[in-house]
Amino acid sequence: MATDNRPLSPHLQIYKPQLTSVLSITHRGTGVFLTAGAFFLTCWLLALASGPEQFETLQAHISNWYGQCFLYAFVFSLYFHLCNGIRHLFWDVGLGLEIDTAYKTGYAVVAGSIILTLLTLCLATGGVA
Amino acid sequence: MSLRSPLAKARGLGSAKSGTHHWIAQRLTAIALIPLSLWFVLSLVCMADMSHKTAIEWIHSPMAAVFLLLFIIALFHHAQLGLQVVIEDYIDGKVMKITSLILLKFLSFFAGLAAAIAVLKIYLGS
Numbered sequence: 001m002a003t004d005n006r007p008l009s010p011h012l013q014i015y016k017p018q019l020t021s022v023l024s025i026t027h028r029g030t031g032v033f034l035t036a037g038a039f040f041l042t043c044w045l046l047a048l049a050s051g052p053e054q055f056e057t058l059q060a061h062i063s064n065w066y067g068q069c070f071l072y073a074f075v076f077s078l079y080f081h082l083c084n085g086i087r088h089l090f091w092d093v094g095l096g097l098e099i100d101t102a103y104k105t106g107y108a109v110v111a112g113s114i115i116l117t118l119l120t121l122c123l124a125t126g127g128v129a
Numbered sequence: 130m131s132l133r134s135p136l137a138k139a140r141g142l143g144s145a146k147s148g149t150h151h152w153i154a155q156r157l158t159a160i161a162l163i164p165l166s167l168w169f170v171l172s173l174v175c176m177a178d179m180s181h182k183t184a185i186e187w188i189h190s191p192m193a194a195v196f197l198l199l200f201i202i203a204l205f206h207h208a209q210l211g212l213q214v215v216i217e218d219y220i221d222g223k224v225m226k227i228t229s230l231i232l233l234k235f236l237s238f239f240a241g242l243a244a245a246i247a248v249l250k251i252y253l254g255s
Contacts, residue, residue, distance in 0.1 A: 032215060035208040041201075042240040045247035048188075052181040059179055078166060085159050092156060123174045 019106045027084045030077035037074045075120050079113040151210060158207035165200040185251055194252040198245055205241030209233060 015021070047058040061067045087105050090096045096105055131138070172193065176183055187193050212233055220226045 028211075028215060031208075031211045035212055038204050038208050039236075039240050041204075042244040042247070045244045045251075048181065048184055049247040049250045055181040055184070063179075075170065078170065082163065082166060086163070089156065089159065120170060120174055 020102055023084060023106050023109065027081060027088070030081045033077050034074065034081055037077070040074075072117065072121065076113060076117045079116040079120075080109065083109040083112045083116075151213075155207065155210045158203045158210070161199070161203040162207055165196065165203055168196055169200050188248060188251045191252075194248055197248050201241055201244045201248065205237050205244075209237035212237075 044058060047054040062071060087096070087109055090105075096102060172187065176187065188197065213230060216226060216229045216233060220229050
């Protein structure tokens with residue numbers, strides 16, 4: 001049976017972006033980005049285990065503006081993926097699947113991840129570079 | 130000619146005894162990562178400074194070492210399961226797909242193990 005000339009589903013570009021679909025792809029995007037963060041965590045731990053010089057060199061990069069940009073991008077991605085992940089876990093047990101509830105929890109995820117990121121920023125500027 | 134019965138074809142991938150394993154493992158690691166990732170971020174934020182000495186002292190505590198190891202295991206397992214689905218969805222062509230999947234599995238094991246060894250070295254070192 002030929003399977004290579006079946007009709008394709010319409011291209012994504014013709015759909016109007018909706019909160020639900022945007023959050024869905026952002027969940028994937030943040031997941032991929034956080035995997036890069038996990039690999040960076042390995043580098044950070046290896047530098048820590050190697051000695052003070054290696055660690056201070058890496059830490060200097062993190063303290064720099066570009067390092068801080070990446071760091072807070074990781075922090076925001078983590079909170080977003082965490083909040084939206086909890087939303088997914090509720091869906092998995094069959095809760096909150098109604099369209100209006102899905103929108104409400106969607107807005108809650110966006111608000112929650114922004115608030116948690118700002119909270120972390122406030123706590124961190126209290127001492128940590 | 131296929132030896133599979135029409136019923137087996139209609140059911141898809143045949144015996145589905147372990148078909149849910151990936152799904153369950155992803156949820157299980159997700160649940161574990163809720164407290165573990167919050168603990169990790171909070172530990173870093175609450176550190177007095179980001180000097181080598183402070184970070185080493187943090188990992189010298191058995192509690193921190195255990196939680197950090199659990200975090201590393203759950204994190205790399207979860208990341209690897211998630212990226213596997215992304216590769217399966219977006220990468221076209223059998224060769225590219227399988228090559229990417231093998232690379233993903235090898236790299237994840239390598240990075241996860243390297244992180245764990247680093248923690249153990251710090252924890253067991255004086």
